[in-house]
Amino acid sequence: MKRRQGWLFFIIFLLTLSVYLLINYPLQLGLDLQGGSQLTLQIIKEEGKVTNDELDAVYSVIDRRVNNLGVSESNLQTLGGDQLILELPGEQNPLVASRVLGKTALLEFRTQKEGTSTNLKNLQIQRLNIKELTEQFSISENSQYDANLIKIIQDDLKEIEQELDYSSTSSDLYGKLIEIKKYIDKEITNLFIKTDLSGKDLINAGRRQEQTNSNWEVLLTFSSSGGEKFAKLTKSIAGTNQLLAIILDGESISEASVGSQFANTGITGGSATISGNFSAENARELEVQLKGGSLPLPIEIVEANTIGALLGSKNILKSLYAAICGLILVGIFMIFNYRILGFVSVLSLVLYGFLNLALYSLIPVTLTLPGISGLILSIGMAVDANILIFERIREELDDGNTLTRSIDSGFQRANSSIVDGHITTILSCFVLFLLGTNFVKGFAATLGIGVLISLFTSLNCSKTILRFFTTYQTLRQKSLYLPRKNFSN
Amino acid sequence: MKYNLELIKNKRKIISFSTVLILLSLIGILYSTFNTSYKKPINLGMDFVGGNEIRIERVCEEECSNFSPDSVIEYLREISQNKNVLNNIKLQSQNNNKLISIRTPYLSIEESTNLINNLDNIIGPLNYESKDSRLIGPKLGKRLLINCVTSLLVSLFAISLYITIRFDKKYALFALLALFHDLLIVFGIFSWLGIILSVEVNSLFAVSLLTIAGYSVNDTVVIFDRIRENLRSSKKGYNENIQLSVNESFRRTTFTSITTLIPLLSLILFGSYSLFWFSLSLSLGIIIGSYSSILLAPSFLLED
Numbered sequence: 056m057k058r059r060q061g062w063l064f065f066i067i068f069l070l071t072l073s074v075y076l077l078i079n080y081p082l083q084l085g086l087d088l089q090g091g092s093q094l095t096l097q098i099i100k101e102e103g104k105v106t107n108d109e110l111d112a113v114y115s116v117i118d119r120r121v122n123n124l125g126v127s128e129s130n131l132q133t134l135g136g137d138q139l140i141l142e143l144p145g146e147q148n149p150l151v152a153s154r155v156l157g158k159t160a161l162l163e164f165r166t167q168k169e170g171t172s173t174n175l176k177n178l179q180i181q182r183l184n185i186k187e188l189t190e191q192f193s194i195s196e197n198s199q200y201d202a203n204l205i206k207i208i209q210d211d212l213k214e215i216e217q218e219l220d221y222s223s224t225s226s227d228l229y230g231k232l233i234e235i236k237k238y239i240d241k242e243i244t245n246l247f248i249k250t251d252l253s254g255k256d257l258i259n260a261g262r263r264q265e266q267t268n269s270n271w272e273v274l275l276t277f278s279s280s281g282g283e284k285f286a287k288l289t290k291s292i293a294g295t296n297q298l299l300a301i302i303l304d305g306e307s308i309s310e311a312s313v314g315s316q317f318a319n320t321g322i323t324g325g326s327a328t329i330s331g332n333f334s335a336e337n338a339r340e341l342e343v344q345l346k347g348g349s350l351p352l353p354i355e356i357v358e359a360n361t362i363g364a365l366l367g368s369k370n371i372l373k374s375l376y377a378a379i380c381g382l383i384l385v386g387i388f389m390i391f392n393y394r395i396l397g398f399v400s401v402l403s404l405v406l407y408g409f410l411n412l413a414l415y416s417l418i419p420v421t422l423t424l425p426g427i428s429g430l431i432l433s434i435g436m437a438v439d440a441n442i443l444i445f446e447r448i449r450e451e452l453d454d455g456n457t458l459t460r461s462i463d464s465g466f467q468r469a470n471s472s473i474v475d476g477h478i479t480t481i482l483s484c485f486v487l488f489l490l491g492t493n494f495v496k497g498f499a500a501t502l503g504i505g506v507l508i509s510l511f512t513s514l515n516c517s518k519t520i521l522r523f524f525t526t527y528q529t530l531r532q533k534s535l536y537l538p539r540k541n542f543s544n
Numbered sequence: 545m546k547y548n549l550e551l552i553k554n555k556r557k558i559i560s561f562s563t564v565l566i567l568l569s570l571i572g573i574l575y576s577t578f579n580t581s582y583k584k585p586i587n588l589g590m591d592f593v594g595g596n597e598i599r600i601e602r603v604c605e606e607e608c609s610n611f612s613p614d615s616v617i618e619y620l621r622e623i624s625q626n627k628n629v630l631n632n633i634k635l636q637s638q639n640n641n642k643l644i645s646i647r648t649p650y651l652s653i654e655e656s657t658n659l660i661n662n663l664d665n666i667i668g669p670l671n672y673e674s675k676d677s678r679l680i681g682p683k684l685g686k687r688l689l690i691n692c693v694t695s696l697l698v699s700l701f702a703i704s705l706y707i708t709i710r711f712d713k714k715y716a717l718f719a720l721l722a723l724f725h726d727l728l729i730v731f732g733i734f735s736w737l738g739i740i741l742s743v744e745v746n747s748l749f750a751v752s753l754l755t756i757a758g759y760s761v762n763d764t765v766v767i768f769d770r771i772r773e774n775l776r777s778s779k780k781g782y783n784e785n786i787q788l789s790v791n792e793s794f795r796r797t798t799f800t801s802i803t804t805l806i807p808l809l810s811l812i813l814f815g816s817y818s819l820f821w822f823s824l825s826l827s828l829g830i831i832i833g834s835y836s837s838i839l840l841a842p843s844f845l846l847e848d
Contacts, residue, residue, distance in 0.1 A: 087818075090673075095684065153653040357681035359653050365673035370816045377814040381807030388803060425748065428819050431811055432755065432826065435804030442803065443766065446796045472769050475710065476762035479703050483758040486699035487751065490691055495751050502755070 062519040070406055073413030080416040085423030085497065088371050090364030091144035094153060097357040098137045105137040105352065112351045114139060120155055120347035139354075140493065149359055151340070159353050160344035162254030163302040164285070165247030166292055167310075175246050175298070175310070181215055182239045188212060189232045240306035247300045247307070250288055256281025260345035262338040265330060271338035272330040275345070282325030289313045290321030301329050303341070374427040381431055382408070385438055393445050395524065395535045400441040403516040407437050410508050411501070420504070426497035433505025436480060440513035443469040449537060458531055466518050473514065480506045547794045551787045555843045562725060562840050569732020576735045586731065587738030590647070591746035592689040594682035596656050599645045601674040602667060608641045611667055619666045620659070650682055692750035699754055703761055711768065714845075719764045722841040726760045727753055730829045748822040756829030763800070763837035767793045771842065783846050790842045801834040 086093050098105050098113055110133055117139060121129050130142040141156070143149060167175065188208050195204045205228065212231060216222055221238055223231040259276040277285055292299060294315030301309045309329045313322065333341065362370075382404065389397035411430060415422060448465030452458070484503030487495055524530045551558075573585045582588065590597055602608060613635040620633065634647040644667070651659065656679055664670050680688075703723075708716040730753065737743035770789040778785055808830070811823040 097681075097684065148657075150653055150657050355681070355683075356653065357684035359656075359677075359679040361675060361677040363671075363673040363675040365671070366676055369674075373814055373816050377807070377810040380810040380814060384806045384810065385803050388806065392799065424816055424819060425751070425822075428811060428815070428822065431807045432804070435800075435807050436759075438803040439762075439800040442796055442799045446799075450792075472766045475765045475769070479706060479761045479765070480755075480758040482702045482706060483699045483754045486695055486702060487754060490695040490698065491751075492688060492691065492747060495692075495695075495747055498748075498751055 062515065063523055066406065066516055066519055070409055073409040076413040076416055077409070080419070082412065082416050083419050083421045084367075084371070085421045085426065086142055086144065086360070086367070087362050087424045088367050088374075088422060089144060090362050090367035091142060092147065092149035092152075092359065092361040093143070094141045094149055094156070094356055095134070095358035096139040096141065096156060096354045098139070099353045099355055100137070107136075109352055110136065113354065116347050116350050117141070117156055117354075120343050121152070123343040123346050124152060124155060126152065134493065138357075145364065149361060151336075153356050153359065155340045155343050157354065157356050158344055159304050159350045160254065160341075160347070161304050161349040162257070162345060164250050164252040164288065165244070165300045165302055166250060166288065167247050167297040167300070169297075171246040172296060175243065177218075178239050178243050178246075179310070181219060182236065182243075184211070184215055185232060185236050185239065188215075189236070192229060192232060237306060240308070243300065243307040243310065244302050244305055247298075247302070250284075252281065252284045252288055254345060254349050256284060257345060260342045262333075262342045264335075270330065271333040271335050272328045273333065273338050273341050273345070275327045275329065277325045277327070279325065282323070285325070285327060286321035286323045288321065289317055290319070293317040293321065370424060374424065374431075378427065378431050378434075382434060385434065389438065389441070392538070395530060396441075396445045396448065396521070399517055399520050399524065400438065400445070402520050403441070403512045404434065404437060406516055407434075407505075407508060407512045410512065411505055414504055414508070415501070418504075420500050421497070422501075423494070423497040425494055426501045429498040429501035430505055433502050433509065436476075436506055437509035437513060439476065440469075440473045440509055441517055443472055444513065444517065452533060452536060458525060458533060458536065461536075462518070462521055462525070466514065470514065473510070477506050477510050547791045549787070549791055549794065549838075551790055551839065551842060552783050552846060554839075555846050558839045558843045562836070565729050566725065566732075569729050569735070572732045572735035572739065576739055580739060582738075586735050587742060587744045588689070589744030589746040589749075590678065590680055590685070592685045592692075594650045594680045594685035596648045596651045596659075596680075597645070597678045598656070598660060599643065599676040600660070600663075601643050601671045602641070603669045603671050604642070611637075611641060613637055616663070616666055620662055651679065653679065688747055692747050696750055696754060700757060703757060707761065707765070710765075715768050715772075718841050718844040719761060719768060721844065722764050722836040723757055723760050725836050725840060726756060726829060726833045729832050730756060730825055733828060734825065743821060745821075748819075749825055752822050752825040752829060755826060756833060759804075759830060760833035760836065763797055763833055764841045766796065767837055767842060771845065786842050786845055790838060794838060797834055797838050801830050804830055 096117065098110065100109075114131070114133060118131055121131060121141065126143055126147055128144050130144075132140045132142075134140050141152065143152060188211055191204065192208055195208075208228065212228075212235070215235065219235070219238070219242075221235070223234045223238075225231045225234050256277050257275055258278045258281075261274040261276070262271055263274060264270070265272050289299065293313040294317075296312070298310045298312050300307045301311075329341075386397075386401045386404070389400050391397065393400065411433075414420070420426065444465050447469045448461050451461035451464050456464070481503055484499045484506065487499035488503065491499055576587070577583060577585050580587070617633055617635055632649050636645050637643065638645070644663070646659070646663070648659070656677065660670070660675075660677075700723075704716070704720055707719050710716075711719065734743065734745055734749065738745070767790060770793050771786055774780075774785045774789045774792075775782070778788075780788065805827055808823050808827045811819055812827070815823060
């Protein structure tokens with residue numbers, strides 16, 4: 056009896072501890088419950104597996120970019136060796152993040168090949184044409200649908216394609232415009248030769264508005280060796296008709312000549328500006344990308360989920376209703392069928408609930424919708440153990456055993472079935488947790504934790520509470536433990 | 545309260561009933577593989593094939609009612625950029641046209657934002673606080689599918705291994721037969737749901753199958769435990785002992801199912817829409833699992 060009392064104090068201690076934990080360390084809610092966006096970034100590698108070093112390198116570049124973007128409380132994790140998950144809580148638009156993160160941002164400085172001037176000029180003219188068409192197209196998008204205007208744009212586009220000797224494959228007009236612009240930028244890049252100066256030689260980037268018009272420019276600050284390379288490079292082409300191109304991810308974003316006044320020393324001072332007709336947004340995005348450095352491997356955004364804050368709180372309320380409703384109904388069912396025993400199981404279920412939540416805040420487990428459904432389902436499984444035990448106790452009582460003996464052997468004989476059932480479920484949860492996606496992991500974690508705790512609460516806590524009850528004479532009548540029907544006989 | 549299920553008498557009926565269910569499931573799976581637009585044993589959802597799904601609420605009262613999904617799509621076609629996507633767009637409205645849900649093939653985040661902006665122009669204002677948008681690339685979808693199938697196979701293997709170690713070969717075999725019976729029927733029901741109501745399955749469906757597997761095995765193990773115990777101690781005949789064991793565990797198995805079904809039912813009624821089909825497939829699995837544990841698996845053990 057003494058030992059059981061010890062258990063009773065232990066249980067009360069656990070209950071107090073979990074309430075304390077829950078008050079001081081609130082539960083972490085997943086994005087589907089608090090609202091926000093989640094992006095999954097896939098690292099693309101043509102051959103072989105992504106190594107840990109590569110993963111770390113990509114992670115740190117993305118991390119720097121996210122920080123420079125200034126999104127608050129964002130959370131970046133790696134997943135499964137070649138994926139990253141970025142969470143942006145609240146009403147932050149994932150659009151900007153996706154544009155900034157998705158680019159490799161490989162910056163190159165190239166010098167023009169000899170005898171390509173006419174070619175370059177031609178391409179630059181076509182680029183301007185495309186730019187104009189794109190502007191017209193966006194105007195048409197924002198106003199009434201105008202079939203004539205679209206027709207004109209289509210015809211102009213065809214002319215440009217003929218001029219370039221290139222036919223686009225996109226199925227819609229906007230896609231064609233973007234595709235041809237890319238093609239031109241790549242063709243321009245091909246007219247230039249690589250140099251040893253690249254984005255690696257940068258130590259900082261910034262942006263400012265141009266004085267003459269409303270366009271923005273991006274400022275580059277070189278490291279000391281980068282500054283020397285830049286001076287040498289500009290010196291070599293100063294005063295010639297060779298241009299210097301700044302190339303981002305294989306597409307030329309700016310071509311400029313170097314004046315003859317730099318022929319002796321080159322451009323010194325270790326800084327440069329790119330003025331490629333940037334909008335404020337584009338300038339900021341490029342700044343963030345350059346500050347974070349280029350990605351060692353390209354990435355692709357393969358998944359994006361956004362949930363509004365209102366929907367998140369609705370989801371919490373709904374799950375809360377479902378959980379409470381389920382618990383109360385199960386409680387009523389148990390008390391109705393098992394009377395005193397049912398009451399015991401309700402008490403141990405309450406303890407079960409608290410222990411579960413406390414563990415979530417301790418580990419910590421981020422609570423998501425599938426996670427909550429795992430918890431709700433595990434309630435059913437926890438009750439199952441109690442039912443197995445109670446049925447055995449009743450059988451023992453029916454056989455004419457004393458209450459204390461029946462309780463003891465009831466627990467003992469139900470033991471093996473309970474352990475078996477729990478082990479099969481834990482096995483499934485384990486596999487799900489190892490192999491599953493983020494979404495599935497949440498379910499496996501709460502169900503697995505639930506089943507583990509249920510082993511403790513149903514085998515130990517129920518027993519302790521029951522033993523405690525039976526120390527009171529009034530609660531020791533056998534009739535209180537048997538089904539109603541037997542009672543009336 | 546004693547139960548008296550006449551298992552021995554009804555063995556034939558039980559086994560033929562299960563055979564019919566399994567045949568129906570197989571027909572559904574075959575029909576779905578060869579005679580539907582998606583040509584898969586089951587209608588795979590966005591999780592597995594990739595795509596874009598947006599649910600959003602409109603800010604309006606009575607005036608909500610005056611729009612038809614077709615006209616909205618027509619407008620979207622006119623002003624939108626990506627024609628390919630718009631040919632495959634699906635738009636549904638619920639709750640007196642207040643809640644809009646859109647499905648399209650895979651879009652970039654930029655295109656998806658454009659789509660919502662266009663929608664806002666047509667039937668806005670929209671309540672962005674209530675937006676639920678999911679976007680899955682086709683590559684990831686394929687990976688998820690492979691992932692789910694491997695998880696299922698690995699854990700089925702683990703469960704089988706555990707049972708084979710835990711029981712004799714005969715018991716293990718029958719417990720597993722009952723398990724595959726349950727999974728096949730739930731799968732078949734969802735094949736049919738896909739054919740008739742175009743219900744799609746996502747990764748949570750795979751999770752539900754796994755949970756059903758654990759649950760069904762658990763139920764069968766409890767009854768087989770009882771059979772072994774009774775066979776050891778009692779002097780009755782073999783078949784009578786099996787029938788007795790089933791009746792003795794009947795209350796436990798049904799009660800357990802009921803207490804698990806109650807929370808699931810409240811999830812179906814009150815839970816978020818994303819959990820609806822998940823809760824439903826779990827509930828079906830638990831009902832079928834209890835049936836197979838109480839009636840089918842022990843019938844296999846009966847001697848003629």
